Amino acid sequence: MIKPFTLQPLVHLAHQRNDAATRKLGQLNQQHQTAQSKLETLQQFRKDYQTKFQEEAKHGMAPADMKNFQDFIDRLDQAIRQQQGVIAKTGAGVQTGRSELLDTTRKMKSFDTLAQRHVEAERKLEAKAEQRIQDEHAGRLSAQRAANKDSNK
Secondary structure (H helix, E strand, O other): OOOOOOOHHHHHHHHHHHHHHHHHHHHHHHHHHHHHHHHHHHHHHHHHHHHHHHHHHHOOOOHHHHHHHHHHHHHHHHHHHHHHHHHHHHHHHHHHHHHHHHHHHHHHHHHHHHHHHHHHHHHHHHHHHHHHHHHHHHHHHHHHHHHHHHHHO
């Protein structure tokens, strides 16, 4: 009978940590994609607003309206810069998450390898024990046959 692997709790823990790291990386990727999408929306809005400003300026515009357009475009530029900062931060988070996942995967595979080696070693021991029993049985059977031949003479 195969003895249980004494490090099995660590194997289980390594799998749990790997699963958690996988989920975390998925969340980090989602946050990064959401940040990218927000940036693209802000950039498109700024582009559209800039086009609208240029169209209005061609037809003449009051100085107060021009200042309002410029102030709003400046606020959009600031929001774009802030969003670029968010993207840089979420990108760094994704990189950290990837590193953590690689680390937990490596550890999990190491423990899995140890567990597999344990199972293989136990199977070899079991096979040797089974072979020894069969050899002993064959030896006794052979001895009985020899004894029966000697007694029949």
